[in-house]
Amino acid sequence: MAKREFDVIGSTVTRKDAPKKVKGEHEFADDLQFPMMLHGRIKRSDIAHSRILSIDTSKAQALPGVKAVLIGSETPIKYGIVPQMPTEYAIAHEKVRFHGEPVAAVAAVDPETAERALDLIEVVYEPLPVYTTPEEAMAEGAVKIHEDNKFPGNIAYEADQDFGDVEKAFADSHYVLEKTFKTSYVNHAFMEPHCAVSKFDTNGELFIWSTTQVPHYLHRHLSKVLQMEMDRIHVKVTGVGGAFGGKGEVSNNELISALLARKAGRPVKVLYSRREVFLQHRGRHPIQMRVKVGVDKEGMITAIDYDGTMDGGSYGGWGLVILFYTAAMLHLPYDVKNVRFRARRIFTNKPTCGAMRGLGGVQPRFALESLLDQIAIDLGMNPYDLKKKNAIGLKHETVSGQVVRHCEFRKCLDQATELSGYREKHGKLPFGKGIGLAGGYYISGTAYTLYMAYKPHSSALIRVDTEGGVTVYCGATDIGQGSDTVLGMMAAEKFGLPFETIHVVSGDTSLAPFDLGSFASRVTVAAGSAVCKAADNIIDKLLPVAAVQLGVRAEQLEAKRGMIRSVFEPGKEIAFWDVVSKYIDAHGPLTATGDYTPPRRTGKFKGANIGHSPTYGFSAQVTEVDVDLETGEVRVLRVTEAGDCGQPINPVSVEGQVEGSIMMGLGQALYEEVKVGRDGRLMNPSLHDYKIPTMADLPELNTTFVESYDPDSPYGAKEAGEGPIQPVIPAIFNAVYDAIGVRFTEMPITPERVLRALDEKKRQEGGTC
Amino acid sequence: MHGQSFAYQRPGSLREFEALYASHGDNAKILAGGTDLLVLIKERLLAPRLLLDISDLPELKGIAYDPAAGLTIGAGVKVAEIERSALVKEHAPALAFAASNLGSNQVRWMATMAGNVCHASPAAETPPVLLAHGCELLIGSQAGERRLPIAEFFLAYRKTALKPGEYLKGFRLPPLAADAAVAYRLRGLRRAMEIDMINLGVYLRLEADGATAAEVRLAMGSVGPISYRAAATEEKLKGMTVDEAFLAAAAAGVAAEAAPIDDVRASADYRNRVVGVLARRGLTHCLEQIGSRRNKA
Structure with missing residues (x-):
């Protein structure tokens, strides 16, 4: 592949938000203050499943300083991020489905008064049985958590997909391994709690500032729940202090702030406490998976059989989509010809699960990479060899019809194992020390919107003028991942201008053209394509002007280093801004738009729309652990990552995504778990008791990229934010197996579980002597 | 809230x-x-x-060392100051280590060790080391000052021996003999910002022969309603030769004297098992410290 020369792409420019964040200047939703602004607080149920018989708010309304009180009967319109299956209310209506669900809200002159008012609201409940596990919720005779649910047994949705002939493939297999895996109930633990401020102007138009990943979906939901036309609603994304999917659907506080603001006639801010963040949840689905993998004599995968039960919590959320993503994730990054998928998502009386970094992939990846590791060991092969043999090549189409246009996964496997010495170390380290390998991949965007629409998924407008400079307007949302930086860098490269001079206006439904939002690792490819097209359209307007000035043909010109210059004749050039000035003198304002629509692919089976992506990112990780045989502590010493994210636009940003992914996965593998009492109450809804890894737990990280460039992507880029979390957990589990010979199938690997497993192993080995 | x-x-x-x-x-x-x-x-x-x-009262500030009286730490001293103090690092390194494990850096710059002790949580970071040091508490009141061994301070879960009007004024850690050392060991799920599943302070003084235990203190946290010493084990270890049997007796002894419960952080079984591991590691660390001091001498 020819070496590509860029001035901005691939360099580590300083993000414009970085110094502002360091100095506390970056504006988050809770920083906003308006004259007459009220503070909203939410009364939450102290029961997990019940009918609401009555609510008396009279005492709260009488409390001085209280300006509005709201209950569920005033918000009877159901919504959901999957619009075909709405299940939620802004405030619980007639029924409570989890402990801590909103049952009323108050707006008052200060937070203290609002909280006092909550204590004065009296709710009479008629308790119903509480189901905190799918087994309980699915049991014969269980009460329906959602009365209008068409499925029996509190099944929210079920799915089955069949490709090839799984039974025959197993029958013909040389070796078949089946295990049951269980993943944990984890929260994103982003730093900034949800916060929204709503304000109606005198003309009745709503302005809402919120920390969200999906301004567009918030816009739609507000229109539905408040029964307002979308053009009278203006959504403005503030600084977002982390999201990871947790702000990827509409949150109750957003709707409540708008409803309270309308009722009180004053601006209302609703900020969550950390406990409320855990109640809003939308974290990763716990899944119990029975997974079976067959291989032939050479170790080539013959078939995968998957049966999974997802604990969805109380509402729908992204659940339906995630269910089908789990199905799609069985097909890559290995070449698999026969696949059977059976799964169901179950309603339980717990905070709702939803989208969390790498959704749909993390759980099946854990099972599959664990099984492949074990199969290789059982066959006497090095796990690297087995994975390399099965890895897909540069281009691939899965039996489910997913088209991979560009893949360097084999390079990832080679690079991670070479840099870490995996092949020499695996199986040869002293007892207690281990090394593990896992691979993974993720989508770079989706093929479809959540509702039927044909409009482009991303669009951008670029305005270039002699006074305001270059401004890129794009609805993409910077949630801290750095999309403003990436989009600005792409425009800078196109125009041959320094990154620092490019302004990006994003995350605002009134100012910026349409974009779906920040999820599914779609922004760099989708919004990046839109921005690149808009920039190309600007250049197409400028080059003819420059061509006349220089007396050369326009197609021989390029914008580079502040000039528009001839590709062939050095010195034949004119300053970019002189051309802009002449263009505007002659033609008026210089603007252009660009847009992006992903290829639409589907198949003839249920859920066939889900899993397709314009392109995919890949990675492989090798993890080294040290297990304390006396205390059971698992210490992750070192992680070597080799990633195929195409061309890294900003390498330091990509490293940040990779390293953040590793720490997030490490937390789920070893520490994190939201604990739920029998009555549905959360036992550890604080960052004091919910243990995310700290800097002291940080392993040595060797983050590398493989040589890669997707020619059909903007500047060759692919996703980097969700792929790298896929191998983290199984690589740790595989390393623990290598260290102590125990195959854990349930997370987290706590010290207690390690000691129990070592005892059990000793008993078994003693028994055979 | x-x-x-x-x-x-x-x-x-x-x-x-x-x-x-x-x-x-x-x-x-x-x-x-x-x-x-x-x-x-x-x-x-x-x-x-x-x-x-009381955070700015000058009378409660300061860390001082006197060869006869030992290390004195005022009640107003911040945990971060203890963590960083050259005097503490020299004369009570295990206390500096325990202080460095308390909460987050931000918390350590706000919190005082006196607050950590008076809060009387059984999982608190500093009491086991202070117990191991045989620390004496200076207790003030309008009526005057009294001294109390820290072993008599913790009465029950979050209940201390302070009487109405009394407050904790400071700490006095007796000087460590040349043949003595203190160690601190802890276990949390992660390696920082933890409320310990279990922690343990160890004091070991050897006889002049360098091979016999003259005095042992084993102070445990998170294995009962208060931080407390394994008195029977300490008595039993006294006079024993410090060998593998000594370490095994210490480990078995603390496990027998620990009375942990199951809670959200760890099970009683786990605590019983690991408290012995920590005792063994703490004593080994003490032996290393004493040994390296002897080698230098």
Whole structure:
């Protein structure tokens, strides 16, 4: 592949938000203050499943300083991020489905008064049985958590997909391994709690500032729940202090702030406490998976059989989509010809699960990479060899019809194992020390919107003028991942201008053209394509002007280093801004738009729309652990990552995504778990008791990229934010197996579980002597 | 969450503080760093009428060392100061280590060790080391000052020997003999910002022969309602030769004297098992310290 020369792409420019964040200047939703602004607080149920018989708010309304009180009967319109299956209310209506669900809200002159008012609201409940596990919720005779649910047994949705002939493939297999895996109930633990401020102007138009990943979906939901036309609603994304999917659907506080603001006639801010963040949840689905993998004599995968039960919590959320993503994730990054998928998502009386970094992939990846590791060991092969043999090549189409246009996964496997010495170390380290390998991949965007629409998924407008400079307007949302930086860098490269001079206006439904939002690792490819097209359209307007000035043909010109210059004749050039000035003198304002629509692919089976992506990112990780045989502590010493994210636009940003992914996965593998009492109450809804890894737990990280460039992507880029979390957990589990010979199938690997497993192993080995 | 409102006063001298504290009795609470107190108030577990802020009282500041009296630490000293103090690192390195494991860096710059001790949580970071050091507490009141061995300070879960009007004024750690050392070992799920599943302070003094245990203290945290010493084990180890049997007896002894419960952080079984591991590792560390000092001498 020819070496590509860029001035901005691939360099580590300083993000414009970085110094502002360091100095506390970056504006988050809770920083906003308006004259007459009220503070909203939410009364939450102290029961997990019940009918609401009555609510008396009279005492709260009488409390001085209280300006509005709201209950569920005033918000009877159901919504959901999957619009075909709405299940939620802004405030619980007639029924409570989890402990801590909103049952009323108050707006008052200060937070203290609002909280006092909550204590004065009296709710009479008629308790119903509480189901905190799918087994309980699915049991014969269980009460329906959602009365209008068409499925029996509190099944929210079920799915089955069949490709090839799984039974025959197993029958013909040389070796078949089946295990049951269980993943944990984890929260994103982003730093900034949800916060929204709503304000109606005198003309009745709503302005809402919120920390969200999906301004567009918030816009739609507000229109539905408040029964307002979308053009009278203006959504403005503030600084977002982390999201990871947790702000990827509409949150109750957003709707409540708008409803309270309308009722009180004053601006209302609703900020969550950390406990409320855990109640809003939308974290990763716990899944119990029975997974079976067959291989032939050479170790080539013959078939995968998957049966999974997802604990969805109380509402729908992204659940339906995630269910089908789990199905799609069985097909890559290995070449698999026969696949059977059976799964169901179950309603339980717990905070709702939803989208969390790498959704749909993390759980099946854990099972599959664990099984492949074990199969290789059982066959006497090095796990690297087995994975390399099965890895897909540069281009691939899965039996489910997913088209991979560009893949360097084999390079990832080679690079991670070479840099870490995996092949020499695996199986040869002293007892207690281990090394593990896992691979993974993720989508770079989706093929479809959540509702039927044909409009482009991303669009951008670029305005270039002699006074305001270059401004890129794009609805993409910077949630801290750095999309403003990436989009600005792409425009800078196109125009041959320094990154620092490019302004990006994003995350605002009134100012910026349409974009779906920040999820599914779609922004760099989708919004990046839109921005690149808009920039190309600007250049197409400028080059003819420059061509006349220089007396050369326009197609021989390029914008580079502040000039528009001839590709062939050095010195034949004119300053970019002189051309802009002449263009505007002659033609008026210089603007252009660009847009992006992903290829639409589907198949003839249920859920066939889900899993397709314009392109995919890949990675492989090798993890080294040290297990304390006396205390059971698992210490992750070192992680070597080799990633195929195409061309890294900003390498330091990509490293940040990779390293953040590793720490997030490490937390789920070893520490994190939201604990739920029998009555549905959360036992550890604080960052004091919910243990995310700290800097002291940080392993040595060797983050590398493989040589890669997707020619059909903007500047060759692919996703980097969700792929790298896929191998983290199984690589740790595989390393623990290598260290102590125990195959854990349930997370987290706590010290207690390690000691129990070592005892059990000793008993078994003693028994055979 | 917001607690009940309270009055706030910042006395300008220790005398003024003692008078105010004596006159307000149970209605007043002492504010030093506030890292525990304000959380309890916000969670409405406490509703004091008055907070007396002692954080700037000069009489309560300072870390000093005297070869005869040992290490003295004022009640107003921040945990981060203890963590970084050259005197503490030299004369009580295990205490500096324990201090470095308390909460987060931000908390350590606010919190005081006196607050950590008076909060009397069985999982607290500093009491086991202080118990191992045989620390003496200086207890003040308007009536005067008294001294109390820290082993007599913790009466029950979050209950201390402080009487009405009394406050913790400072700590005195006796000088360590040349043949003695203190170690601290802890286990949390992660490696920082933890409430320990279990922690343990160890003191070991050897006879002149360098091979016989003259005195052992084993102070355990998170294995009962208070931090406490494994007295029977300490007695048993006294006079034993410090060999593998000694370490095994120590490990078995603390496990027998620990009375842990199952809670959200760890099971009783796990604590029983690991407290012995920590005792063994703590004693081994003490032996290494004493050994390296002897080699230098």
